[in-house]
Amino acid sequence: MSLRHAILGLLARSPSTGYELTRKFDRSLRTSWHASHSQIYPELAKLERAGLVEVVSRGARRSKTYGITDSGREELRHWLVEAEPDRSQRNESGVRLFLTPLLDPADRHATYERDLSHVEVELDGLEELRAQVNASEMPEPFAPQIELGIRINTVIRDWLREQLDNGG
Amino acid sequence: MSLRHAILGLLARSPSTGYELTRKFDRSLRTSWHASHSQIYPELAKLERAGLVEVVSRGARRSKTYGITDSGREELRHWLVEAEPDRSQRNESGVRLFLTPLLDPADRHATYERDLSHVEVELDGLEELRAQVNASEMPEPFAPQIELGIRINTVIRDWLREQLDNGG
DNA sequence: AAATGACATGTCGTTTCTTACATGTCAACC
DNA sequence: GGTTGACATGTAAGAAACGACATGTCATTT
Numbered sequence: 001m002s003l004r005h006a007i008l009g010l011l012a013r014s015p016s017t018g019y020e021l022t023r024k025f026d027r028s029l030r031t032s033w034h035a036s037h038s039q040i041y042p043e044l045a046k047l048e049r050a051g052l053v054e055v056v057s058r059g060a061r062r063s064k065t066y067g068i069t070d071s072g073r074e075e076l077r078h079w080l081v082e083a084e085p086d087r088s089q090r091n092e093s094g095v096r097l098f099l100t101p102l103l104d105p106a107d108r109h110a111t112y113e114r115d116l117s118h119v120e121v122e123l124d125g126l127e128e129l130r131a132q133v134n135a136s137e138m139p140e141p142f143a144p145q146i147e148l149g150i151r152i153n154t155v156i157r158d159w160l161r162e163q164l165d166n167g168g
Numbered sequence: 169m170s171l172r173h174a175i176l177g178l179l180a181r182s183p184s185t186g187y188e189l190t191r192k193f194d195r196s197l198r199t200s201w202h203a204s205h206s207q208i209y210p211e212l213a214k215l216e217r218a219g220l221v222e223v224v225s226r227g228a229r230r231s232k233t234y235g236i237t238d239s240g241r242e243e244l245r246h247w248l249v250e251a252e253p254d255r256s257q258r259n260e261s262g263v264r265l266f267l268t269p270l271l272d273p274a275d276r277h278a279t280y281e282r283d284l285s286h287v288e289v290e291l292d293g294l295e296e297l298r299a300q301v302n303a304s305e306m307p308e309p310f311a312p313q314i315e316l317g318i319r320i321n322t323v324i325r326d327w328l329r330e331q332l333d334n335g336g
Numbered sequence: 337a338a339a340t341g342a343c344a345t346g347t348c349g350t351t352t353c354t355t356a357c358a359t360g361t362c363a364a365c366c
Numbered sequence: 367g368g369t370t371g372a373c374a375t376g377t378a379a380g381a382a383a384c385g386a387c388a389t390g391t392c393a394t395t396t
Contacts, residue, residue: 001351001352002258002260002263003352003353005263005267006263006267009263009266009267009270012267012270013270017373017374017375018374018375018376019373019374019375022374028266029263029266030256030257031257031259031262032257032259032262032263032265032266033257033258033259033260033262033263034256034257034258034353035353036353036354036355037374037375037376038353038354038355038356038376038377038378039352039353039354041374041375041376041377042376042377045376059374060361060362060373060374061360061361061362061373061374061375062360062361062374062375063361063373063374063375064374064375076267076270077271077275080264080267080268080270080271080275080279081271081275081278081279085260085261085264085282085286086260087260087261087286088198088202088260089198089199089200089201089202089257089258089259089260089261090170090201090202090257090258090259090383091199091200091201091257091258091259092170092201092253092254092255092256092257093253093255093257094199094200094201095170095173095174095177095197095200095201096248096253097200097313097316098177098196098197098200098310098313099173099174099177099180099244099248100248100313101309101310101312101313102177102180102181102244102248103245103248103249107245107248107249110249111248111249114253115253118253118255141269142266142269144269144327144330144331145265145266145268145269147327148265148323148324148327151323151327152320152323152324155316155319155320155323156316156320159312159315159316159319162312163312169381169382171382171383185343185344185345186344186345186346187343187344187345190344202383203383204383204384204385205344205345205346206346206347206348206383206384206385206386207382207383207384209344209345209346209347210346210347213346227344228343228344228391228392229343229344229345229390229391229392230344230345230390230391231343231344231345231391232344232345337396338395338396339394339395339396340393340394340395340396341392341393341394341395342391342392342393342394343390343391343392343393344389344390344391344392345388345389345390345391346387346388346389346390347386347387347388347389348385348386348387348388349384349385349386349387350383350384350385350386351382351383351384351385352381352382352383352384353380353381353382353383354379354380354381354382355378355379355380355381356377356378356379356380357376357377357378357379358375358376358377358378359374359375359376359377360373360374360375360376361372361373361374361375362371362372362373362374363370363371363372363373364369364370364371364372365368365369365370365371366367366368366369366370
């Protein structure tokens, strides 16, 4: 059950409302896990009942800001360090890329082009994020993770360009 | 619904039994999609009812070998080329890697070590596969995909080594 | 002759996820 | 004063996925 641990992780970084968590899943966690608000709100309620998170403040528009509790931190650490990692993945783009050689050259070219545009946009976003982090005074402990994202996307971009150049 | 298209894709490469598909998901598609036999058999039955696959032969132990039909190929092509790709991912390892900076140095080191061992094994497997393909007479249309897998895993391996070297 | 283990196909209950429905708050603009 | 749009939180039905249960085949080994 990664959803709960992803939520715990985001709350360990900073207290958030369900609405903010939804946006964070869509931004920082986009390339690793997806969750919509209809999953997040019920899960927050469950986590609260289990004592792993708590409401730390209430704001405008009925918003509730949740924070992680000590036992939440313990659970998160256990999952990250002790638990056997589940390496299985669900990545539709990966399936597509894997099956692309089945297509005739014209279709193959079109899908590689489409993927290339997407990766380039992705890379631009990550590079901008890196620039922001570098320019800021605050040390950013997640900088290496940004760097990894850039490197992986660069490899994919270059590979796609090669395929297009080689009539792939 | 990627499962059905992943199955169609595997059957487009070569006719297979449900049992063989289960192993193929676990081998070639492991890094992109996971499915167990309890999903595969019912899905094959659905695909057959929909006329996208058909039983092409029956063998020992009640086994049924399925092949893709023309309308299955059409559906597969449509999904690969025309349909709007779903870029959302589910990758527990990615979530872990993303959250690792929350850990203290000792725990962080331990998890990076664990991930490094895993990536190294993965890489060995891929490099062996590439060597087999290179040694074989048959041209392998999926060679570039193997190459991409190697490059991505190499980037991750090097990044993990850097983190370990920098006391990360 | 019996046991083992890979091959082979299925079902079932529970959990997880998606999509759509539903409601309400607040600031800014027209 | 009304509209728009971002903010904000929920529920519910149905689909997909997981883990456990269940059954049987066949070749090899003991």
